[in-house]
Amino acid sequence: MSKELFEQFRKNLAVKNSDEISKSYRQVTEKLNEKYYDSDSATLHCRQVGSYGRHTAVDGVSDLDMAFALPWSVYDRFQKYENNKQSSLLGEIRMALKDRFPNHTVRAQQQVVSVDFTDYIVEVLPVFEHEDGSYTYPDANDGGSWESCDPVAEIDEINRLNQDKNYNLKRLCKMVRAWKNDHGVPMKGMLIDTLCYQFIKSTTDYDKESYSAYGEMCRDFFAYLVEIDEDKEQWRAPGSGSIVTKSGRFHPKAKKALWRLQEALDDSGVAHERWSTVFGEHFPEYVDQEKQQAITEGRLRNTEQFIGQKFKLDIQYNLRIDCSVKNEGDRLRNLMSRIMTYRIPKERELTFWVAETDVPPPYKIYWKVKNVGPESIARNMIRGDIRMDSGSHQVTERSSFQGDHYVECFAVKENVCVARSRIVVPI
Numbered sequence: 001m002s003k004e005l006f007e008q009f010r011k012n013l014a015v016k017n018s019d020e021i022s023k024s025y026r027q028v029t030e031k032l033n034e035k036y037y038d039s040d041s042a043t044l045h046c047r048q049v050g051s052y053g054r055h056t057a058v059d060g061v062s063d064l065d066m067a068f069a070l071p072w073s074v075y076d077r078f079q080k081y082e083n084n085k086q087s088s089l090l091g092e093i094r095m096a097l098k099d100r101f102p103n104h105t106v107r108a109q110q111q112v113v114s115v116d117f118t119d120y121i122v123e124v125l126p127v128f129e130h131e132d133g134s135y136t137y138p139d140a141n142d143g144g145s146w147e148s149c150d151p152v153a154e155i156d157e158i159n160r161l162n163q164d165k166n167y168n169l170k171r172l173c174k175m176v177r178a179w180k181n182d183h184g185v186p187m188k189g190m191l192i193d194t195l196c197y198q199f200i201k202s203t204t205d206y207d208k209e210s211y212s213a214y215g216e217m218c219r220d221f222f223a224y225l226v227e228i229d230e231d232k233e234q235w236r237a238p239g240s241g242s243i244v245t246k247s248g249r250f251h252p253k254a255k256k257a258l259w260r261l262q263e264a265l266d267d268s269g270v271a272h273e274r275w276s277t278v279f280g281e282h283f284p285e286y287v288d289q290e291k292q293q294a295i296t297e298g299r300l301r302n303t304e305q306f307i308g309q310k311f312k313l314d315i316q317y318n319l320r321i322d323c324s325v326k327n328e329g330d331r332l333r334n335l336m337s338r339i340m341t342y343r344i345p346k347e348r349e350l351t352f353w354v355a356e357t358d359v360p361p362p363y364k365i366y367w368k369v370k371n372v373g374p375e376s377i378a379r380n381m382i383r384g385d386i387r388m389d390s391g392s393h394q395v396t397e398r399s400s401f402q403g404d405h406y407v408e409c410f411a412v413k414e415n416v417c418v419a420r421s422r423i424v425v426p427i
Contacts, residue, residue: 157239182280186248304384
């Protein structure tokens with residue numbers, strides 16, 4: 001059972017629009033080759049980097065990175081500039097790409113020039129390649145400077161260990177991304193890949209294992225994650241040794257994932273539900289007998305929507321929502337922490353609001369109220385539609401019928417969901 005589920009899970013995570021992405025890469029490359037090499041090549045001097053280049057990206061990836069190697073004569077030309085050489089170089093590339101994509105937003109930002117293709121953004125890192133394969137690239141911050149990176153070494157080392165470990169490294173990276181996106185964990189892709197690399201390298205338990213052992217492998221990875229010192233801020237990227245930093249706390253949500261993964265292994269009866277809770281909407285759906293019968297008989301109206309179907313997912317920031325229960329005298333989280341068996345009485349007014357977020361404005365807030373359980377099915381009310389916030393950053397509901405429902409909140413910036421939060425509502 002678990003083998004088939006995790007094999008389908010891996011297929012569900014595969015990037016679905018790879019042909020469209022490749023076309024965009026080729027168009028950008030053609031224009032830059034035309035300008036800097038008098039060539040019409042769609043492939044020369046371009047290297048896919050970032051999670052897409054490392055083949056650890058998942059469906060819905062919103063930021064696509066490419067390195068474009070410029071002639072060293074361009075470096076010599078900009079070195080003669082008196083003021084911010086790096087900003088001037090990025091500006092020149094921006095003008096070239098704006099000429100090619102006049103109807104798209106093209107920005108020069110810090111180290112890259114980005115082209116917004118609506119469903120995703122291609123970020124072009126202009127580089128000058130050294131004989132050892134490493135790059136010098138421009139950083140326009142603080143007056144400008146030249147910096148070094150080696151993404152090819154990172155790709156090569158991840159590829160090497162992935163092959164040595166029966167292709168389990170990249171699959172683990174993708175499954176962890178699904179968890180990160182579903183639970184709103186502020187972890188950047190390079191940190192996920194670095195931690196998965198270190199875990200897989202540290203054990204021989206999964207050198208020859210495959211899908212049937214992924215329940216145990218994921219459990220052991222999250223145990224590894226939980227054991228990391230919470231004060232640790234930096235790691236070294238595989239291959240390049242570049243510094244990788246964390247952008248927020250991941251321990252609390254990693255601990256919850258570990259509990260659920262262990263429960264899945266301890267009790268096969270709840271395994272699918274626990275795995276679905278950890279990994280989210282990309283995990284293969286299981287429809288229980290009661291729900292299936294309601295669907296077959298046409299009694300079930302299911303309006304559930306998923307944020308990953310409406311927007312691209314790239315969780316980068318923190319978001320926390322809270323809930324007050326009218327006439328209960330306290331917030332829901334406090335009531336649940338004080339009274340382990342607490343359930344909200346029926347017909348109570350519930351107010352949910354954004355209690356904390358570090359998402360830089362502007363952004364939009366969306367809400368999802370999900371009803372679950374036998375009474376939801378009996379009443380033909382499986383809710384779960386996603387609605388835009390009215391502007392108050394809060395929403396009011398009523399506790400209508402029994403079940404462990406939940407409310408989710410999403411922060412969407414430039415058509416990308418960059419933060420999310422969920423709160424369980426036991427009625």
